[in-house]
Amino acid sequence: MSNYVIRADQQLLDALRAHYRDAFIDRLPPGALFAVKRPDVTITAYRSGKVLFQGKAAEQEARKWMENHVAPKNKPENENRVKAAALSEQKLGNLSAIGSDEVGTGDYFGPIVVAAAYVDRAHLERIMALGVKDSKLLSDEAITRIAPAIMETVPHAVNTLDNPKYNRWQQSGMPQTKMKALLHNQTLAKLVDAIAPIEPEAIIIDQFLERDPYFRYLAGENRIVSERVHCLPKAESVHVAVAAASIIARYVFLEEMERLSRTIGFPLPKGAGAVVDEAAARIIHERGEKVLATCAKLHFANTKKALSIAKRR
Numbered sequence: 320m321s322n323y324v325i326r327a328d329q330q331l332l333d334a335l336r337a338h339y340r341d342a343f344i345d346r347l348p349p350g351a352l353f354a355v356k357r358p359d360v361t362i363t364a365y366r367s368g369k370v371l372f373q374g375k376a377a378e379q380e381a382r383k384w385m386e387n388h389v390a391p392k393n394k395p396e397n398e399n400r401v402k403a404a405a406l407s408e409q410k411l412g413n414l415s416a417i418g419s420d421e422v423g424t425g426d427y428f429g430p431i432v433v434a435a436a437y438v439d440r441a442h443l444e445r446i447m448a449l450g451v452k453d454s455k456l457l458s459d460e461a462i463t464r465i466a467p468a469i470m471e472t473v474p475h476a477v478n479t480l481d482n483p484k485y486n487r488w489q490q491s492g493m494p495q496t497k498m499k500a501l502l503h504n505q506t507l508a509k510l511v512d513a514i515a516p517i518e519p520e521a522i523i524i525d526q527f528l529e530r531d532p533y534f535r536y537l538a539g540e541n542r543i544v545s546e547r548v549h550c551l552p553k554a555e556s557v558h559v560a561v562a563a564a565s566i567i568a569r570y571v572f573l574e575e576m577e578r579l580s581r582t583i584g585f586p587l588p589k590g591a592g593a594v595v596d597e598a599a600a601r602i603i604h605e606r607g608e609k610v611l612a613t614c615a616k617l618h619f620a621n622t623k624k625a626l627s628i629a630k631r632r
Contacts, residue, residue: 322371322372322373322377322552322553322556323371323372323373323377323378323381324369324370324371324372324381325369325370325372325381325384325385326368326369326370327364327368327369327370328368331370331384332352332364332368332370334384335362335364335370335384336352336353336364339353339355339357339362342355342356342357343355344356347363348363348526348527348552349496349527349528349529349532350365350366350367350528350529350532351363351364351365351366352364352365352366357374357376359374359375359376360372360373360374360375360376360377360380361373361374362380363552365529367529367531370384371552373552373553411521411523411549411551411557411558412557412558412559413440413443414440414519414520414521414558415437415438415439415440415517415519415520415521416437416438416519416520416521416522416523416558416560417435417436417437417507417510417511417519417521417522417523417560418435418436418438418522418523418524418525418554418555418558418559418560418561418562418563418564419433419434419435419436419503419506419507419522419523419524419525419561419564420433420434420524420525420554420555420561420564420565420568421433421434421499421502421503421525421527421568422565422568422569422572423568423572424495424499424527425590425591426572426589426590426591426616427590427591427595427599427615427616427619427621428576428579428587428588428589428595428598428599428614428615428616429482429572429575429576429579429587429589429614430479430480430481430482430485430572430575431479431480431485431498431499431502432477432478432479432480432568432569432571432572432575433477433478433479433480433499433502433503433505433506433568434475434476434477434478434506434564434565434567434568434571435475435476435477435503435506435507435509435510435564436469436473436474436475436510436560436561436563436564436567437473437474437475437510437514437517437519437560438473438558438559438560438563439517442472442473443559445472446469446472446473446559446560446563447559449465449468449469449472450465451465451469451559451562451563451566455565457566457569459569459573462566462569462570462573463570463573465566466566466567466569466570467570469563469566469567470567470570473560473563474510474513474514475510475563475564475567476506476507476509476510476513477506477567477568477571478502478505478506478509479571479575480498480502482612482613482614482615482616483612483613485498485616486612486616486617486618489616489617489618490618496527496528496532496536497536499527499528500528500533500536500537501536501537501540503524503533504537504540504542504543504544507522507524507544507548508542508544511544519547520547521547521549521558522544522546522547522548522549523549523551523554523557523558523560523561524548524549524550524551524554524561525551525552525553525554525555525561525564525565526550526551526552526554528550529550530548530549530550533550576589579613579614582613582614583602583606583610583614584605585598585601587614591619591620591621595621596621596624596625596628597625597628599611599615599621599622599624599625600624600625600626600628600629600632602614602615602625603625603626603629604629604632608626611625
């Protein structure tokens with residue numbers, strides 16, 4: 320997938336908003352003003368003024384706006400920004416880097432798992448040869464097959480936020496985005512220490528927040544990993560280290576789901592759909608709400624649905 324970024328002033332943002340209004344989507348990533356989804360391109364405009372174009376028609380759509388909505392004297396500068404963004408990501412992909420990613424944030428059952436992996440230049444081709452790509456594009460069977468080989472090859476660190484602690488943090492008022500920021504920072508610190516005295520040329524986080532709000536969430540932490548940190552959307556396509564981290568995180572999540580399932584006494588489904596409501600209702604009916612709190616993220620809407628189902632049984 321092609322990624323192109325342009326910088327927009329308020330006039331251009333207004334023009335983009337008006338032009339794509341009929342294709343707006345409701346679910347926005349952190350820091351976004353609006354997002355658009357069309358068959359061949361997805362466009363996300365951020366409060367920072369950055370506009371990200373993704374998809375087959377990304378370059379064509381980005382250049383159209385540069386040509387039609389940027390004053391002639393500014394055209395070369397903005398065009399260079401698009402090229403520079405692509406070049407920067409290409410350069411990052413060839414560095415010795417740490418990548419980090421998380422899984423489990425949208426699953427009702429199970430923990431949040433953050434993993435970080437360090438891939439140096441010498442191992443780039445070897446890791447890619449293992450079939451490493453974004454864990455969301457791989458089956459659970461493929462994850463189980465590939466992850467151990469990755470973990471044997473590259474230094475890595477994992478941080479797991481179990482359900483009881485997750486629920487305590489959430490009930491204290493902590494948003495999930497801050498939880499993820501804390502977990503990423505802790506995991507990166509573990510890995511930085513593990514590979515010392517080697518220093519990564521870059522640290523790439525699969526973006527769930529832009530860089531500035533990410534570091535605002537970390538204010539007050541005793542240790543903050545901040546040097547050479549990049550928060551990039553679709554970062555698994557930028558550097559194989561992020562893809563490796565996503566696979567490791569998914570592998571650990573699957574193992575934890577199996578452990579929880581054995582403890583509960585039946586397989587816990589992934590996701591947050593109707594089948595999850597039924598499973599949660601069964602736990603409430605057979606074991607009680609306290610047991611549900613040991614394996615579920617209680618603030619999800621599934622809890623209310625499950626309570627309603629359990630009452631009818």
